Amino acid sequence: MTQHSLEDxxxxxIGIVGVGEIGKALxxxxxxxxxxxxxIFLSPRGARTAAELSERFEGVQVCADNQEVVxxxxxxxxxxxxxxxxxxLGGLKVxxxxxxxxxxxxxxxxxxxxxxxxxxxxxxxxPLPAVRVRRSVTVTTPPHPAVDALFDQLGGSLPVADxxxxxxxxxxxxxxxxxxxxxxxxxAWAGEHGIATEVAxxxxxxxxxxxxRALDDETRSLDQLAADHETSQGNNERIRTTWFGPANAxxxxxxxxxxxxxLK
Numbered sequence: 334m335t336q337h338s339l340e341d342x343x344x345x346x347i348g349i350v351g352v353g354e355i356g357k358a359l360x361x362x363x364x365x366x367x368x369x370x371x372x373i374f375l376s377p378r379g380a381r382t383a384a385e386l387s388e389r390f391e392g393v394q395v396c397a398d399n400q401e402v403v404x405x406x407x408x409x410x411x412x413x414x415x416x417x418x419x420x421x422l423g424g425l426k427v428x429x430x431x432x433x434x435x436x437x438x439x440x441x442x443x444x445x446x447x448x449x450x451x452x453x454x455x456x457x458x459x460p461l462p463a464v465r466v467r468r469s470v471t472v473t474t475p476p477h478p479a480v481d482a483l484f485d486q487l488g489g490s491l492p493v494a495d496x497x498x499x500x501x502x503x504x505x506x507x508x509x510x511x512x513x514x515x516x517x518x519x520x521a522w523a524g525e526h527g528i529a530t531e532v533a534x535x536x537x538x539x540x541x542x543x544x545x546r547a548l549d550d551e552t553r554s555l556d557q558l559a560a561d562h563e564t565s566q567g568n569n570e571r572i573r574t575t576w577f578g579p580a581n582a583x584x585x586x587x588x589x590x591x592x593x594x595x596l597k
Contacts, residue, residue, distance in 0.1 A: 348406025352379035359464035362487045364390045366497045374405045407555035408432045417455040427451035456480045500596040
């Protein structure tokens with residue numbers, strides 16, 4: 334995969350409208366270990382977080398309003414919730430020479446273009462909190478060299494051809510908190526059997542951190558990893574076949590299908 338750099342694409346000024354968890358993670362990732370010399374302009378939305386970031390990092394400034402963010406940046410990242418987009422974006426003037434990156438789930442490019450009334454290129458993206466340590470592979474559409482350059486630095490870009498494919502990845506992202514809830518359920522079950530919560534949680538965290546490290550081995554498929562971690566008629570096979578059987582797998586697929594339909 335070709336690696337791009339922000340410098341190659343002259344994207345030295347980045348604006349972020351909406352400084353919540355992902356906006357903060359993006360700033361921390363761009364500035365991770367003194368990386369990227371780009372100036373960063375933050376909106377006053379999430380004022381406390383924006384102020385804290387401007388104090389921590391050189392070249393990070395809080396603007397008076399969202400219009401100033403747009404005016405001062407070459408590449409504008411919109412990181413507000415979709416239900417807040419009219420309030421946050423209404424009346425903004427975005428020059429056609431800007432590049433807009435939208436992180437709003439369920440808001441298509443045509444809908445955002447109508448809100449902004451701009452001819453600027455618009456790219457959708459799904460960065461995850463791990464961008465703060467440059468370990469998030471970020472799905473984007475449509476491909477754009479400057480946007481690829483940004484996310485290549487933050488763990489890797491994964492451009493896809495169209496919004497239909499993008500929405501599939503967006504639906505997959507919706508499974509993250511279910512994973513955490515699964516781990517919490519395991520911890521609670523251990524507690525019901527006499528294990529102190531902090532002891533059970535420490536063990537469960539360590540168990541699945543090891544799973545995460547195994548995922549770094551891309552020479553083995555996910556099915557192969559599962560097979561390699563269980564023995565015939567062993568404990569892992571028993572839980573996989575009795576709990577995560579066809580009915581459970583079908584229920585998960587149905588939930589994902591429902592989410593995907595809402596994202597279109």
